[in-house]
Amino acid sequence: MRGFSWLKTPGLWPLALVIVAALVGPELAPRDPLLTDVAHALSPPSATYWFGSDQLGRDILSRVLSAGRLDLAVAFTAVTLSAALGATIGATAGFLGGPVDQILGRLTDVLMAFPLFIVAMALVAVLGNTIANVVYATAIINLPFYIRIARGDVRSRRHAGYVKAARLGGAGEAEILLTILLPALLPTLVVQMSINLGWAVLNTAGLSFIGLGVRPPTPEWGGLVSEGAQYVLSGQWWVAAWPGLALTLCVFAFSLAGDALRDLVDARSRG
Amino acid sequence: MTAPLLAVEDLSLAFGAARVLDGVSFRLEPGETLGLVGESGSGKSVAALAVIGLLDRAATVTGGRILFEGEDLLQAGEARLREIRGGRITLVSQHPRRALNPTRKVGRQILDVLAAHTRLARRAARERTVEWLARVGVPDALARFDAYPFELSGGLCQRVTIALALAASPSLLIADEPTTGLDVTTQAIVLDLLATLARQERLALWLITHDLALAAQRCNRIAVLHAGQLVETAPAAELVANPRHPYTQALIAATPRPGLSVADLGAVPGATPDLTRPDLPACRFLARCDKAHPRCAEQRPPLAEIAPGHRVACWAVGS
């Protein structure tokens, strides 16, 4: 990208770190995340087990790294699906205008305020307790954000000068939508996506925490915290703490990145 | 000579790099109506804010004094200034509707002013409020006590802001473009109201406006401000009959009058200079002036009295 420099945007560094850790981490993990060793169950962090071991003697560090990859993969897939579908729906509605557009607008406004985690819960419950369904459910509950952005953007650009010029030049309505309006959405979409990624990760983790979606022994941050929850009462904090920390840092990294991207996009659009 | 009510002496003020006021001096006698006239950006509103101490945080006073009844307001603490604002000096701004709290009944807002500046008991305060509403010409004042601003017309809102300003019986009212946003008939009514109340209350009125004709009609004296510099001051009739400063003359030529067609109107040439430039000439009108001397760039012409009560700051006006 013209003028874009990784060095100059520190807001993106934590995210880069997270992504690198997710991609490469599991390869570097000291042990097989599924390997049990009951003799060394619940041992605190030490030189052998950097993050300690869980109730079945599995290395928590390896499990956390492995879970990172899964969580991020789920989040990215869900958000990309959501953005693509939501932007298309929103852009089309905003472009066509009329009562459909109005109703869609009201609907998304109400939906955005609703506690969508509960909708995700219900969806996964009904569709079946699989990772794929978690992805779909997450994608569905994030649709309103993209619909609203796309709709707002297209509605304001619908009557812009260059759109009229394109029409005069003989371009069809569909063509205008696809070639001019949708691409113009990309920067705002990307900003929203990076913020949503954090929520998607939280959502997935939350679902696993209550037992939906990713199930043991597959490591997933929420599931790891859930497994570790009962041991916190007896003081073995490390089983739940490390995945919880990883989760928090990941979400934080996404929100920092989102802010940095938003500043970047704003600066660009201004001048 | 009686002591002036307000004496602004050599006031200079800057907003960062922009030197917004440069050595402005004028006085206001008790009961007098002064018109401060200038284009937008001339610094006239800023002068008013400086007097009541409500300048933006970014503004710095770089020199001068503001004497009100002998007291230098620039040295006064915030507590003292709060007493003075609304109690001794009061400000009425443009956009009357916006100046009113949308969630509070207008009567209660006037009571707030009375509570801040007087010791009236509740019933007496209520009576005084209704009295004032009636005096500013709000029909059915007793009922209107309970009205919210959104229930009132623009003209009524303006009357209410005047009532708010005068409720605590101040001695100086500053009206900053009080006719903006009002239709011509309402403008006349509001100005008449101000004049009447000023007379009844022995109030000094400081009218800030870009409209020279309005100032000529309504004021005893006029002071003309250009780019932060006071260039001429004279009794109203004298100023209109005998403008001496090139800027004043251009302003008058540009003022619509019956009998003049639009084509006959002159325009003031050029534009207000950029006040952030470090290389501003000593007389800031230089670039727009057709009587410029080399001296005008080097040395600021002082406000010199050329006729009784008539002062001009211009090297081209001989004494």
Place this chain on the structure above:
Amino acid sequence: MNASLPRFLVSRVLAAAPILVGAVIVTFVIMRVLPGDPAALLAAGPGSGPAEIAALKHQMGLDQPILEQLARYGREVVVGDLGRSFTTGNPVTTDLGARLPASLELTGAALLLAALIGLPLGIGAALRPGSLLDQTSRALAALGTALPAFVTGLGFIYLFYFRLGWAPEPIGQIDSLLTPPHAYTGLMLIDSLLARDGEAFLSALGRLMLPAATMALFALAPLIRITRGALIETLSADYIRAARALGLERRTIVVHYALSNAATPILAALGMVFSYMLGANVLVEKVFAWPGVSAYAVDALMSADYAPVQGFVLTVAALFTGVNLAVDILQGLVNPQIVNGG
């Protein structure tokens, strides 16, 4: 002015109705129309044979056209028939009714806590921009957004229960060895006060603290941010400048001029925060084994008992609508312009 208040109230209530209707339709769609043969899941429970499922389908009217099913479902909801839970054996409505007060107590306490801390912080930050207070509030807000509710909950348990020993065992609403007070309202704190049972009250209070604090932390972030933003914007209004020019007392300006106008967006923020908390409630009730409706739904879900889940979603929708309605009405009371469409 007060003549239009009743009309305002009615219009607000009418506006809320479509949301409830929408929620009924959505739960219907999710539970009955989506693939996964919900008939089998909903009523029969695991281990039923095909013949039983077919019989049950007919009995439940699931072989009727969709719209008829929707109408039937709608009627059932209105009457209060939300099905039966096969894990508890009770009608869902009864179960929900028994457990709702616990959830409300928790969420209500959390909202109160969040408001008591967040509103002053947001207001203080707006009145003193750039100060230490401002920066602390913003840091707190940033923290609250990133921390997942269940992580905070566990963190609190570790710190306050295990390490410091201040908090009681985080299982349930009241010490299991104590007899809970008579359920006048269902709200443990109020009931124990009404029964003059000091021990029960203290026990309940102790157990309420950590889960309420967890949820409150979660809600704190948006609340501080919006309050601060709303007040800053209000403070830049013309009427504030005019009020200062009139020399009004600072206290009057802050309370009657600034806050009364900022109240409108702040109320909206409280409503929004309540909705967030409904979501976080699910996680917190699980962490603290709180006997509320969310825990009920999650337990049912794990046992493939779907009627409670459906009822739960409807309950959340009803709460959501109720809160929005309350916010609308409160805004109307605070800001007369809203009532008169001015």
